[in-house]
Amino acid sequence: MIVPIKIIGIVGAVCWIILIAFSASAIYSMKDIQFSLGQPQISIIENSELLFSFPLSLTNTGFYNLRHFNLYTGIMNKDGSEVARGFTLIPIIAQGQTINTTHDMKLNSTALFGFNQDLLFNDSELRVNETASMNAAEVVPIQASSYLSVPWGAPLYNLMFRTPEVLVYNATHLLTNIKFSFENHALFGFTGSLRIRIYSDAGVPIGGGKTIIDASPRSPYSGNIEIYASSRTVTRVHFEVLLTTQFFKYGPLEIVYGS
Amino acid sequence: MEAKETFDVKKGIRKNISRLLKTTVKVILAIIVYVLLSQVLAPASVFIPGLQDMIATFLLVYVALMVVSDLFSGTIFQHFFSGAKSLFVIAYLIFSLNSGLLDYTFGNVNLILDVRLFLIVAMLLELVGFAKSMMQAVNFVSEKVELAAV
Numbered sequence: 001m002i003v004p005i006k007i008i009g010i011v012g013a014v015c016w017i018i019l020i021a022f023s024a025s026a027i028y029s030m031k032d033i034q035f036s037l038g039q040p041q042i043s044i045i046e047n048s049e050l051l052f053s054f055p056l057s058l059t060n061t062g063f064y065n066l067r068h069f070n071l072y073t074g075i076m077n078k079d080g081s082e083v084a085r086g087f088t089l090i091p092i093i094a095q096g097q098t099i100n101t102t103h104d105m106k107l108n109s110t111a112l113f114g115f116n117q118d119l120l121f122n123d124s125e126l127r128v129n130e131t132a133s134m135n136a137a138e139v140v141p142i143q144a145s146s147y148l149s150v151p152w153g154a155p156l157y158n159l160m161f162r163t164p165e166v167l168v169y170n171a172t173h174l175l176t177n178i179k180f181s182f183e184n185h186a187l188f189g190f191t192g193s194l195r196i197r198i199y200s201d202a203g204v205p206i207g208g209g210k211t212i213i214d215a216s217p218r219s220p221y222s223g224n225i226e227i228y229a230s231s232r233t234v235t236r237v238h239f240e241v242l243l244t245t246q247f248f249k250y251g252p253l254e255i256v257y258g259s
Numbered sequence: 260m261e262a263k264e265t266f267d268v269k270k271g272i273r274k275n276i277s278r279l280l281k282t283t284v285k286v287i288l289a290i291i292v293y294v295l296l297s298q299v300l301a302p303a304s305v306f307i308p309g310l311q312d313m314i315a316t317f318l319l320v321y322v323a324l325m326v327v328s329d330l331f332s333g334t335i336f337q338h339f340f341s342g343a344k345s346l347f348v349i350a351y352l353i354f355s356l357n358s359g360l361l362d363y364t365f366g367n368v369n370l371i372l373d374v375r376l377f378l379i380v381a382m383l384l385e386l387v388g389f390a391k392s393m394m395q396a397v398n399f400v401s402e403k404v405e406l407a408a409v
Contacts, residue, residue: 002398008391013385023377032300090404141373148367 029062035132037103042188042217044246050107050188056088059098064137065220066093073105075150076127083126109247120156120250123185125149125179139215153185153218155248161241161255174231176207178239181222191215192245197231211227213245274333284328284361289322307363307372312356320347325371345385352381 007131027252038055060066075084086105093099101243113120128150133143162179169175178196190213197208207229242251296314304310324347328340359375 005391005394005398008387008394012384012387012391015380019377019380020382022294024296027303028299139376143371143373144368145371146368 009176011250022137025063026140029064030142031145032060032062033066033136034059036060040105040187041102043185044188045106047108050109050231052084052086052107054086054103054105055100056103057098058090058093060093060095062095062137067091067092067135067138069134070132072129074105074129075105076129076149077112077116078124078126079116080127080242083108106208109177112148113248113250117250119131119152119154120248121154121159123154123157124152126152130150155182155184155186155188155190155215156243156250157183157185161239164239165255168231169228172231173207176227176229179222179224181220182215183220184217187217187258189215189217190247192243194223194225195242195244196225196227197240198227199238199240199243201238205236206230213243278329278332285325285329286322287312289318289325307361309366317348317351317355320351334403335396336395338392338399342389345389345392348385348388349382352378352385 018070034057036057038057040052040054043051043053056071058066069089071086071088073084073086074082077083084105084107086103088101088103088242090099090101118124125150128148130148131143131145133141138233153223159178159182164180165177165179166179167175176198180194184190192213193203193210194213195208198206200206207227209225209227211225213221213223237257239255239257240251241253241255243249244251293314297311300310315365321344324340324344328337328344331337331340356374356378359373359378360371361372361374363370363372
């Protein structure tokens with residue numbers, strides 16, 4: 001009986017040494033994992049979606065492979081609904097390997113502006129949930145998550161229409177020149193069209209015009225739109241403004257002019 | 260008769276000295292393991308607050324039970340203390356590792372470490388250790404009975 005007991009003791013001790021050595025080296029290895037997320041590249045894809053591509057670099061100089069590296073980014077609106085999400089899954093990062101990839105995140109502008117048009121005109125803050133998980137040393141699951149606020153720059157900040165300048169074009173028409181301006185505080189630029197229709201006080205359309213907008217990121221924009229309107233006698237008109245870009249639509253905005 | 264008694268006393272002293280030496284060596288080994296582990300796990304202490312204290316408390320109680328067990332060497336209590344040591348390790352691991360899910364918060368970053376696999380393996384090894392202690396106790400009693408019968 002003594003021999004089997006001694007063998008059990010020796011095997012147990014050896015297993016403990018292996019377990020402690022493995023655990024200690026796995027924890028020690030974690031300091032040799034380098035992770036960096038760069039500045040995003042922004043592009044526009046189908047269905048009014050903005051694609052944010054973050055350069056992602058992972059270096060594993062630890063003793064073991066890393067498995068199932070998963071990075072999730074979710075952007076929440078003020079009301080808590082998710083407006084953008086991105087997943088990146090790297091099945092394995094071998095020991096000594098460096099992986100460079102991109103963490104793509106799609107921002108659905110319909111979801112973002114559809115319920116909260118305030119974001120078009122006012123700078124705000126969005127909540128971001130960043131979660132990274134992996135199996136360190138292939139068998140020890142680790143997850144780190146963080147909630148942070150990121151500033152949101154309004155694409156149509158301080159949108160203003162100046163008082164229309166009305167000139168007599170000919171015997172039947174007037175030329176109305178409307179100047180407008182806004183500041184694009186967003187990280188992305190956009191192109192689109194601004195359409196204005198003029199209605200008489202009776203609600204009859206008397207003219208309309210369209211202009212192309214090309215706003216660069218984080219820069220002011222100003223433009224004007226020329227409208228030829230029939231010169232019937234009206235005391236009061238209202239303008240209907242419709243803005244259409246590749247990833248958001250705004251309008252119709254009604255502006256009353258006259259007395 | 261007197262010579263035999265003197266021989267028995269000498270034998271007892273020698274036995275006690277060897278037992279003390281054995282225990283001292285084990286304690287020194289435990290201290291070396293503690294120092295090495297502290298150095299290796301120092302980077303992790305930044306992420307896991309109280310890790311050093313956790314290891315120190317564990318080793319303190321473990322070494323104390325080991326010393327008591329060794330001092331009672333040659334009696335059945337040695338095996339009981341050895342079994343108690345195994346049960347202590349199991350209980351301590353469950354409590355200190357929060358049942359295998361460690362959750363830490365640093366500023367606005369939340370870190371979850373899943374060490375359930377480590378916990379299960381460690382508990383199984385300790386259960387084997389506990390079983391070994393019980394088998395040693397049974398063996399000790401059976402040897403005593405056999406000697407008495409002879």
